[in-house]
Amino acid sequence: xxxxxxxxxxxxxxxxxxxxxxxxxxxxxxxxxxxxxxxxxxxxxxxxxxxxxxxxxxxxxxxxxxxxxxxxxxxxxxxxxxxxxxxxxxxxxxxxxxxxxxxxxxxxxxxxxxxxxxxxxxxxxxxxxxxxxxxxxxxxxxxxxxxxxxxxxxxxxxxxxxxxxxxxxxxxxxxxxxxxxxxxxxxxxxxxxxxxxxxxxxxxxxxxxxxxxxxxxxxxxxxxxxxxxxxxxxxxxxxxxxxxxxxxxxxxxxxxxxxxxxxxxxxxxxxxxxxxxxxxxxxxxxxxxxxxxxxxxxxxxxxxxxxxxxxxxxxxxxxxxxxxxxxxxxxxxxxxxxxxxxxxxxxxxxxxxxxxxxxxxxxxxxxx
Ligand code: SF4
Ligand code: SF4
Numbered sequence: 001x002x003x004x005x006x007x008x009x010x011x012x013x014x015x016x017x018x019x020x021x022x023x024x025x026x027x028x029x030x031x032x033x034x035x036x037x038x039x040x041x042x043x044x045x046x047x048x049x050x051x052x053x054x055x056x057x058x059x060x061x062x063x064x065x066x067x068x069x070x071x072x073x074x075x076x077x078x079x080x081x082x083x084x085x086x087x088x089x090x091x092x093x094x095x096x097x098x099x100x101x102x103x104x105x106x107x108x109x110x111x112x113x114x115x116x117x118x119x120x121x122x123x124x125x126x127x128x129x130x131x132x133x134x135x136x137x138x139x140x141x142x143x144x145x146x147x148x149x150x151x152x153x154x155x156x157x158x159x160x161x162x163x164x165x166x167x168x169x170x171x172x173x174x175x176x177x178x179x180x181x182x183x184x185x186x187x188x189x190x191x192x193x194x195x196x197x198x199x200x201x202x203x204x205x206x207x208x209x210x211x212x213x214x215x216x217x218x219x220x221x222x223x224x225x226x227x228x229x230x231x232x233x234x235x236x237x238x239x240x241x242x243x244x245x246x247x248x249x250x251x252x253x254x255x256x257x258x259x260x261x262x263x264x265x266x267x268x269x270x271x272x273x274x275x276x277x278x279x280x281x282x283x284x285x286x287x288x289x290x291x292x293x294x295x296x297x298x299x300x301x302x303x304x305x306x307x308x309x310x311x312x313x314x315x316x317x318x319x320x321x322x323x324x325x326x327x328x329x330x331x332x333x334x335x336x337x338x339x340x341x342x343x344x345x346x347x348x349x350x351x352x353x354x355x356x357x358x359x360x361x362x363x364x365x366x367x368x
Pocket of ligand 1: 311312350
């Protein structure tokens with residue numbers, strides 16, 4: 001297996017000049033962009049839901065813009081695509097600031113749902129992946145560094161899950177409700193892409209209850225790698241996760257997509273850029289409890305979503321996108337049937353009002 005490169009560069013804020021220089025350094029350190037004149041290059045940011053860049057839910061437009069400029073300098077044709085939660089339509093492009101960078105950078109917007117899909121079969125699972133993401137000459141993966149309620153961390157490997165257009169994402173949550181199952185599904189999707197260029201926006205990350213309603217937290221870094229799981233391994237360590245705690249990274253290693261022994265880390269060190277504290281998901285230790293014990297103690301140890309009725313604007317989006325129809329919506333704040341709920345937190349991802357809260361039992365809080 002060839003050596004894998006991970007480069008960490010400091011980037012204090014989103015001033016265009018700073019971001020440009022950090023992105024350029026990071027890309028050069030991992031071997032540059034393998035682009036020929038005329039190549040179609042798809043930028044795949046994290047456009048989870050229609051939130052403004054300062055909320056740290058989505059990859060910052062300045063990072064996308066800086067990468068687009070590099071691609072153009074190589075003569076590439078730049079496209080930008082993702083498949084956000086639900087059906088937010090054009091709102092995603094304007095709210096996230098992406099519309100503002102399209103004209104100056106010459107980026108072409110791609111709608112993954114409209115671009116068609118290609119069947120992909122692996123481990124007995126069938127996925128319908130965005131054709132635009134498969135048929136480009138190069139896919140550049142642009143994840144955001146965030147915590148995640150289900151998988152604990154969302155980074156470069158998980159960002160490829162957005163290449164599943166439409167309601168497939170929710171359906172897979174239903175079919176693979178546990179973190180162990182869902183993380184394998186995420187690695188399945190990643191396995192069809194294994195992008196060679198991955199650039200993570202960690203200038204302002206998200207801590208606490210990510211990926212949609214945690215707190216923005218300045219880390220001041222951009223990380224690049226020629227391997228998505230190797231990048232995630234470094235990023236997860238920076239924010240304080242234990243070695244091997246992130247299942248998407250562990251499964252990617254077990255399935256032979258990278259070898260931690262072969263990683264060359266350059267630029268700033270993990271110790272230099274690691275914050276003195278970073279809030280990880282409150283219930284992370286519950287995810288490590290053996291399944292049997294969890295099943296026995298499930299009545300006493302739980303964390304689950306609840307609707308905050310004060311913050312809820314009764315839009316109904318969460319109920320419409322709940323993969324197991326555990327939410328009933330009658331014009332007011334939805335009610336959750338916890339006997340049906342699979343704790344996927346898709347409702348949290350889609351709620352633009354931050355009205356889904358994670359509630360924990362008394363014992364779960366004591367164990368956390
Ligand atoms: S919880 Fe959020 S998504 Fe659900 S109805 Fe209320 S505001 Fe809308
Ligand atoms: S209520 Fe929320 S967490 Fe529960 S299954 Fe539905 S979307 Fe998932």
